Amino acid sequence: MQFSPNRRGFISLSLGAISALVGQGVGADAQSNADPLPSWNDGPAKRRILELVGEVTNLSGSGYVPPARRLATFDQDGTLWVEHPVYTQVVFALDRVVALAPQHPQWKTTEPFSAVLAGDKAAIAKFTTKDLEAIVLATHTGMDVESFAATVRAWIAKAKHPRWNRPYTDLVYQPMLEVMRLLKANGFDLYIVTGGGQDFVRTYAESTYGLGPEKVIGSALETQYSYNARGEGVLMRQPRLLLNNNMSGKPEDIYLFTGRRPLAAFGNSTGDRQMLEWTTAGGGPRLRMLVLHDDARREYAYGPALGLPNTKVGTFTQALYEEATANGWIVASMKTDWRTIFSFG
Amino acid sequence: MQFSPNRRGFISLSLGAISALVGQGVGADAQSNADPLPSWNDGPAKRRILELVGEVTNLSGSGYVPPARRLATFDQDGTLWVEHPVYTQVVFALDRVVALAPQHPQWKTTEPFSAVLAGDKAAIAKFTTKDLEAIVLATHTGMDVESFAATVRAWIAKAKHPRWNRPYTDLVYQPMLEVMRLLKANGFDLYIVTGGGQDFVRTYAESTYGLGPEKVIGSALETQYSYNARGEGVLMRQPRLLLNNNMSGKPEDIYLFTGRRPLAAFGNSTGDRQMLEWTTAGGGPRLRMLVLHDDARREYAYGPALGLPNTKVGTFTQALYEEATANGWIVASMKTDWRTIFSFG
Numbered sequence: 001m002q003f004s005p006n007r008r009g010f011i012s013l014s015l016g017a018i019s020a021l022v023g024q025g026v027g028a029d030a031q032s033n034a035d036p037l038p039s040w041n042d043g044p045a046k047r048r049i050l051e052l053v054g055e056v057t058n059l060s061g062s063g064y065v066p067p068a069r070r071l072a073t074f075d076q077d078g079t080l081w082v083e084h085p086v087y088t089q090v091v092f093a094l095d096r097v098v099a100l101a102p103q104h105p106q107w108k109t110t111e112p113f114s115a116v117l118a119g120d121k122a123a124i125a126k127f128t129t130k131d132l133e134a135i136v137l138a139t140h141t142g143m144d145v146e147s148f149a150a151t152v153r154a155w156i157a158k159a160k161h162p163r164w165n166r167p168y169t170d171l172v173y174q175p176m177l178e179v180m181r182l183l184k185a186n187g188f189d190l191y192i193v194t195g196g197g198q199d200f201v202r203t204y205a206e207s208t209y210g211l212g213p214e215k216v217i218g219s220a221l222e223t224q225y226s227y228n229a230r231g232e233g234v235l236m237r238q239p240r241l242l243l244n245n246n247m248s249g250k251p252e253d254i255y256l257f258t259g260r261r262p263l264a265a266f267g268n269s270t271g272d273r274q275m276l277e278w279t280t281a282g283g284g285p286r287l288r289m290l291v292l293h294d295d296a297r298r299e300y301a302y303g304p305a306l307g308l309p310n311t312k313v314g315t316f317t318q319a320l321y322e323e324a325t326a327n328g329w330i331v332a333s334m335k336t337d338w339r340t341i342f343s344f345g
Numbered sequence: 346m347q348f349s350p351n352r353r354g355f356i357s358l359s360l361g362a363i364s365a366l367v368g369q370g371v372g373a374d375a376q377s378n379a380d381p382l383p384s385w386n387d388g389p390a391k392r393r394i395l396e397l398v399g400e401v402t403n404l405s406g407s408g409y410v411p412p413a414r415r416l417a418t419f420d421q422d423g424t425l426w427v428e429h430p431v432y433t434q435v436v437f438a439l440d441r442v443v444a445l446a447p448q449h450p451q452w453k454t455t456e457p458f459s460a461v462l463a464g465d466k467a468a469i470a471k472f473t474t475k476d477l478e479a480i481v482l483a484t485h486t487g488m489d490v491e492s493f494a495a496t497v498r499a500w501i502a503k504a505k506h507p508r509w510n511r512p513y514t515d516l517v518y519q520p521m522l523e524v525m526r527l528l529k530a531n532g533f534d535l536y537i538v539t540g541g542g543q544d545f546v547r548t549y550a551e552s553t554y555g556l557g558p559e560k561v562i563g564s565a566l567e568t569q570y571s572y573n574a575r576g577e578g579v580l581m582r583q584p585r586l587l588l589n590n591n592m593s594g595k596p597e598d599i600y601l602f603t604g605r606r607p608l609a610a611f612g613n614s615t616g617d618r619q620m621l622e623w624t625t626a627g628g629g630p631r632l633r634m635l636v637l638h639d640d641a642r643r644e645y646a647y648g649p650a651l652g653l654p655n656t657k658v659g660t661f662t663q664a665l666y667e668e669a670t671a672n673g674w675i676v677a678s679m680k681t682d683w684r685t686i687f688s689f690g
């Protein structure tokens with residue numbers, strides 16, 4: 001969300017009346033007293049979110065931040081939507097191996113492809129990062145950017161999560177959508193900053209999160225400008241990693257894309273640590289939050305912080321937990337802080 | 346400029362009444378009949394710009410494009426501001442060699458630095474791309490991103506162009522500022538897409554063009570996340586090129602940053618060719634414009650298209666001119682299409 005430089009007048013918001021700002025075309029409920037975070041239980045996490053919004057929008061307060069600098073960044077997998085039992089994009093990549101197998105007869109006898117084609121779940125569960133990289137490179141490259149996006153769109157419209165039997169895009173966290181809406185209404189510029197593939201997430205970011213493709217920063221493969229048979233310029237996807245948007249890559253790429261430092265950052269794993277640290281170092285009011293998956297009944301429970309199970313997907317270590325508590329980062333417990341998890345209840 | 350998905354109603358604009366749209370906080374002159382391009386003489390270039398805006402905003406026309414897809418990209422050097430006799434960033438880099446020389450005693454006897462320190466203009470004029478790269482890497486890296494930005498800001502506030510004895514930021518083209526304002530007022534999302542350094546241009550883009558740092562796509566060096574003496578996260582500038590935002594790099598990086606294809610693209614040299622081609626290939630109403638520097642009296646004259654002098658900075662070849670005319674790209678002549686060139690007249 002951009003602002004004309006002449007329109008920086010904002011309503012000073014009391015904690016009880018955080019709501020949409022005027023001048024944005026966002027809505028007319030600026031004076032509403034409705035709870036902007038109804039899916040959150042009362043607690044330190046919810047209070048700190050509301051407090052930060054109050055601080056940075058209070059024109060007469062010491063924590064006031066002009067809208068142009070209200071940048072908020074969100075990890076995706078495990079922060080905005082479900083990442084278990086495997087990352088959605090990995091499911092997509094495995095499905096693509098099956099779909100593309102007829103064009104690659106050698107895959108039947110070549111690991112890691114052969115395990116996928118044989119449906120060998122035990123072998124797939126043991127795939128190394130290198131195995132997954134080989135599968136991603138083989139299935140995500142060689143076509144132009146529009147063709148790839150169309151393939152993802154077709155897949156995501158049909159694929160379903162095995163546990164809920166619903167589209168993956170239904171499995172976004174309602175409490176986080178409320179935070180995004182609240183921040184957007186208060187002049188924040190929101191970016192998804194995902195370790196996943198930028199072009200994968202961009203295909204559904206607008207309909208799922210209300211964020212256009214330019215608001216998605218993610219891991220990215222190189223593209224190469226070339227000409228199709230009609231002599232038209234096309235961008236072909238190349239099997240070379242340009243941006244690895246994990247760990248240190250997150251602050252590096254946030255700066256590359258926005259030239260700014262976030263005021264608020266949300267994550268859930270060690271892959272988000274540097275993003276939250278870098279947000280901290282900016283000084284002034286800051287919000288850093290980690291989502292803790294401690295609700296096996298309603299979603300999943302994994303850590304290994306606080307003795308939660310150590311799974312391969314989305315690692316929240318004890319060291320990360322200690323860094324968070326030592327530095328005033330919010331650890332939002334899905335079990336106690338979130339009244340509801342999904343919009344479908 | 347972003348739009349809330351619920352606010353896509355736009356005024357249908359007649360050619361005589363192109364003006365700011367409502368719902369943006371852009372202005373109150375939506376019904377004004379004032380010429381939005383007063384620095385342009387009447388002619389095919391001006392008419393095509395107004396025509397495109399009319400086409401894409403006309404809700405009942407076949408050329409209507411939703412605001413979210415109204416992307417316009419602008420080369421900077423030679424398109425938005427003066428690039429002669431040398432690129433401004435090169436002047437900055439040479440000045441930095443002098444400023445940093447005391448910390449690098451070996452530069453006195455090492456080319457290309459020694460030529461700069463000796464003020465040997467003949468040798469400097471013969472610098473190869475490799476020489477300039479060595480100077481840029483030596484002067485633009487090794488510090489954190491904030492320190493570099495502060496150095497650029499201090500320099501650009503004081504440096505003056507030798508011909509006009511004015512700050513470089515005064516030497517922006519008034520006709521292009523009017524085009525930017527017109528497109529912005531009509532829902533376009535504007536990006537500067539420069540072969541120059543992204544972090545250099547970002548320091549003055551907001552005050553000069555009204556575009557925040559996230560609207561500047563440029564050549565970029567890698568940064569590396571690390572920790573300063575106080576244990577705070579910082580991004581250190583590295584001597585490795587991450588993005589070469591020239592030629593094919595322009596469409597590749599526009600897609601990397603925005604996930605979209607431009608609807609309008611503006612350039613002035615062979616470095617912009619692929620950006621304009623890629624814009625063309627999108628189908629539907631399109632605007633592609635090249636600025637031709639054919640006015641030695643008011644600015645500079647260089648080509649070598651149409652027999653204009655062949656200079657080292659900003660090459661507009663005869664082949665580019667022929668590609669432009671064959672494909673309906675506008676070639677805007679500074680001499681005949683621009684009534685005024687600078688705001689200071």
